[in-house]
Amino acid sequence: MTFTIPIDNGDSVKNAEADSQRTLYPYVTGTSIVAIKYKDGVLMASDMGGSYGSTLRYKNIERMKAIGKHSLLGASGEISDFQEILRYLDELVLNDNMWDDGNSLGPKEVHNYLTRVMYNRRNKFNPLWNTLVLGGVKKGESYLGMVSMIGVSFEDNHVATGFGNHLARPILRDEWHADLSFEEGVKLLEKCMRVLLYRDRSAINKLQIAKITEEGVTVSQPYSLKTFWEFQAFHNPTAGAQGSW
Amino acid sequence: MSQSAVDVPAKGGFSYDLCKRNDMLIQKGLKAPSFLKTGTTIVGLIFKDGVILGADTRATEGPIVADKNCEKIHYMAPNIYCCGAGTAADTEAVTDMVSSQLRLHRYQTGRDSRVITALTLLKKHLFSYQGHVSAALVLGGVDITGPHLHTIYPHGSTDTLPFATMGSGSLAAMSVFEAKYKEGLTRDEGIKLVAEAICSGIFNDLGSGSNVDICVITKGNKEYLRNYMEPNPRTYVSSNGYSFTKKTEVLRTKITPLKERVEIIEVTGEAMEE
Numbered sequence: 001m002t003f004t005i006p007i008d009n010g011d012s013v014k015n016a017e018a019d020s021q022r023t024l025y026p027y028v029t030g031t032s033i034v035a036i037k038y039k040d041g042v043l044m045a046s047d048m049g050g051s052y053g054s055t056l057r058y059k060n061i062e063r064m065k066a067i068g069k070h071s072l073l074g075a076s077g078e079i080s081d082f083q084e085i086l087r088y089l090d091e092l093v094l095n096d097n098m099w100d101d102g103n104s105l106g107p108k109e110v111h112n113y114l115t116r117v118m119y120n121r122r123n124k125f126n127p128l129w130n131t132l133v134l135g136g137v138k139k140g141e142s143y144l145g146m147v148s149m150i151g152v153s154f155e156d157n158h159v160a161t162g163f164g165n166h167l168a169r170p171i172l173r174d175e176w177h178a179d180l181s182f183e184e185g186v187k188l189l190e191k192c193m194r195v196l197l198y199r200d201r202s203a204i205n206k207l208q209i210a211k212i213t214e215e216g217v218t219v220s221q222p223y224s225l226k227t228f229w230e231f232q233a234f235h236n237p238t239a240g241a242q243g244s245w
Numbered sequence: 246m247s248q249s250a251v252d253v254p255a256k257g258g259f260s261y262d263l264c265k266r267n268d269m270l271i272q273k274g275l276k277a278p279s280f281l282k283t284g285t286t287i288v289g290l291i292f293k294d295g296v297i298l299g300a301d302t303r304a305t306e307g308p309i310v311a312d313k314n315c316e317k318i319h320y321m322a323p324n325i326y327c328c329g330a331g332t333a334a335d336t337e338a339v340t341d342m343v344s345s346q347l348r349l350h351r352y353q354t355g356r357d358s359r360v361i362t363a364l365t366l367l368k369k370h371l372f373s374y375q376g377h378v379s380a381a382l383v384l385g386g387v388d389i390t391g392p393h394l395h396t397i398y399p400h401g402s403t404d405t406l407p408f409a410t411m412g413s414g415s416l417a418a419m420s421v422f423e424a425k426y427k428e429g430l431t432r433d434e435g436i437k438l439v440a441e442a443i444c445s446g447i448f449n450d451l452g453s454g455s456n457v458d459i460c461v462i463t464k465g466n467k468e469y470l471r472n473y474m475e476p477n478p479r480t481y482v483s484s485n486g487y488s489f490t491k492k493t494e495v496l497r498t499k500i501t502p503l504k505e506r507v508e509i510i511e512v513t514g515e516a517m518e519e
Contacts, residue, residue: 166416170449171424174441195423199416232428233291233407242361 026078026129028052030063031202032164033074033133034192036176037142037157038185041213042135044074045189047197048222049204056204064210066217068093071107071136072210073114076161077149078129085128088117107136107143111153119151131161137214160192163200168192182211194225258373286414286446286453287317287328289383290426291407292435295392295463296385299439300328301414301447302472303454310454316471318460322347322358324467325386326460327367330412331379331399339380343367360386360393364403372401381411387462414446414453421445432461440474447476 028050035044050058063082064074067089075082092113096105111134121127127149135144145155158172171192180188186209197203205227210219284305289298304312319327319340325347329336343366347358363384371378382397396409408426410418421442430438439459446453457474460467 163416167420170417170420170445173449174421174445191424192420195420198423199419231407233405237405 022126023078023081023129026081028057028079029202030061030076030079030082031200032160032162032168032196033063033076033131034160034164034168034172034189034196035074035133035135035144035158036172036180036185036188037135037144037178038180038182040182041137041142041211042072042144043182043185043189044072044133044135044210044212045193045207046074046076046210047193047204047207049202049206050079051202054201056202059204059206060222062208062219064208064219066219067110067134067136068096068105069216070104070138070212071110071134072212072217072219073110074133074135074161074210075130077131081128081130085114085117085130085132089113106138107134107145108138110134110136111143111145111147111155114147115151115153118147118149118153122150133159133161135212137212140214142212163196163203164192167195167199171195190225194227197225197227258375259377284450284452285317285330285412286410286418286443286450287330287383287412288410288418288422288439288442288446289328289385289394289396289408290422290430290435290439291385291392291394292430292432294432295387295461296394297432297435297439298326298328298383298385298460298462299443300458301443301453302456302458303447303452304333305452313455314472316458318458318469320344321363321384322351322386324388324462324465325358325360325363325384326462326467326469327363327385328383328411330381330383335378335380336382339367339370339378340382343370357388358386359388359390360384360395364395364397367397368401368403371397371399376400383409383411385460385462387464392462410442410446412446412453414450417445417449418442432463436461436473444474444476 030050031047033044033046035042044064046063048059048061048063049056050061061079063076064072065086067073073089075085089110093105114132114134118128129149131149132147134147137143143155144157144159145153146159146161147153158176160168160172172188175188189209193207197205205224206222207225208220208222210217284303285301287300289296298318300317302314302317303310304315317328319329319336321327321340321344327340329340343363346366347363350362351358363386367382367384371380376399379399381399384397385394394406394409396404396406396411408422410422425438436459440457443457447455447457455477456472457476459470459473461470
């Protein structure tokens, strides 16, 4: 069964091909990622939500994936573009393994590759609508970097994407210090994720925390955070201001 | 143009008469003056005995810092203070206006002002201007019914909250509050938390900076701690001070004290008759 959509403007028929080849706006999006370096490597946290505009369509999306032996990639933004990037990286890792020379792609190399891909796509006005967080450990050195959809890339001791930049980064700037233990690191990440849960409308209370150390990558099982809603003032907020809200 | 007997402008709200002329001027190439925005971090929180308000002190005009140490905590009544974010002129004017209205109301009723009075006066005014008066306020005070904290948005909606932040640095400050706020804070804990939230705004938001102002209001008492914290001092100050090159010769020194130039007229009887 076919149906045709009447197209009024003659131009859009000619340009239909041209327009449909560019990403104009994201559809299914993931919200923030927060990541920090700690004593043994890198810790990254993300929730498992995929929003379709203002609907929370998908609640089981893993936005963090291991790349090769040494790295972990987390992405916020368009989920389909993230899956495309994973395919590119799959090919990259496959080719690397085929050399069979005992060497393997480290996080720095993967980060560089991603930066090049993102920047070149942006130059063609057809970006991959993601902000990527790349963390890893190779030969004892931890690495944590970020690439945005326009190709801005940098490394730091703690990074966050999207809303995490506004809500989590201030906390991390204050409370991060070198040589955090695993427990301290997880507590710090949970603190940030809790604030995001309260104040980011597209966040859900189902998160995963991933750990990368020299031994490899582990992504935890999904779990939820405890939230507190019992402030006295919330019980009867307008007690002092009758008629207001 | 017809001669009308009494040309009275409509009461309240904006008169859009000049919009057409402004559009025409912009089309001809006139650059509209950019207004002074406060690009701010303002916070308030309720603690055990009252309310603590905090604000940064930077006023920006686009990318430039226009005032390094402005005052964003405005006086409304002896027991009510209001922090303002948004367009500096709007916050200043609107808080001044409501402050006068509150004073007149105090004279008329013979009672201390209540926070909801200030709240209602502010939100009525802002709503009637449909968001064009760009003032986002954090209003706090302690009256006979207890401590109150409200936020007022430019379009006229309000919230009643135990802790609140507004301005461009509101997310940075809110993240500190969400992580660390507890009920029943003592005065010192509350001040520490407010200062931390403002510092978070100062250091993480470009529109906020310089110093931290704090105002503590309790029953029957208020403390305005101007420049409570100065986390951005001038780092490199020349120890020599300023010295001009030797070429500047002082030829003549003449000092005229201004006091002598002012005539003080004692008026007896009815002054100010006109």
